[in-house]
Amino acid sequence: DAGVIQSPRHEVTEMGQEVTLRCKPISGHDYLFWYRQTMMRGLELLIYFNNNVPIDDSGMPEDRFSAKMPNASFSTLKIQPSEPRDSAVYFCASTLDTTYTEAFFGQGTRLTVV
Amino acid sequence: AQKVTQAQTEISVVEKEDVTLDCVYETRDTTYYLFWYKQPPSGELVFLIRRNSFDEQNEISGRYSWNFQKSTSSFNFTITASQVVDSAVYFCALSEARSGGYQKVTFGTGTKLQVIP
16 A cells, blocks of 8 residues: 555645645545644644544634545545644544554645745 | 653754653553654654553664653653664654544654764
8 A cells, every 4th residue: 555645745825725635545444634733733633534424623723624534535624714824734644443553644735824 | 631741852862872762641541552653854754663551561673662661651762873864753642542432642742853973
């Protein structure tokens, strides 16, 4: 398997624009996680899915953020409208199950909102 | 509350020196897991080790070793004979069970290790 694949790797957008980040988890993994990494706050869990169903979105900062997982091989994280403070590296991760297994991370999307 | 503290923000060592990265955690659970991840300059997080709360045996993997001590709530990571390729940010993480079988994972703030040739 190629691992968790995220796209794009880098995204620069203007404030107010819609941004969509994409993730393809490892085939067969039941759980998918979206994290955000910033210097100030470190790694924060935004939302996670189990079998394509959102389980916990308590980490989503605002209503401007939304995530979907239409099928087992694809998920999106959307920010609309984007703001400069959303600038961060966004990671997608997947795990085989949640019984304390390690997460496999994608390479991240570096988002810059100007 | 669940918490992971990595007090060392940055460490610099000269190649071939040994270095220990500290991790202290807080939890009320008796069953939990601890992890270490490596984040090289390329950006992705790479899993290094998982240790459950009932297994306090130290583990060695090549130049890497981990010391888990429940008495001090610590899970420290030692790199022996460090190499330039070890330069990265290292994260300690704590996983606890939550309803529905989900593990809630809390990451520390990371320790940036720079190995100088």
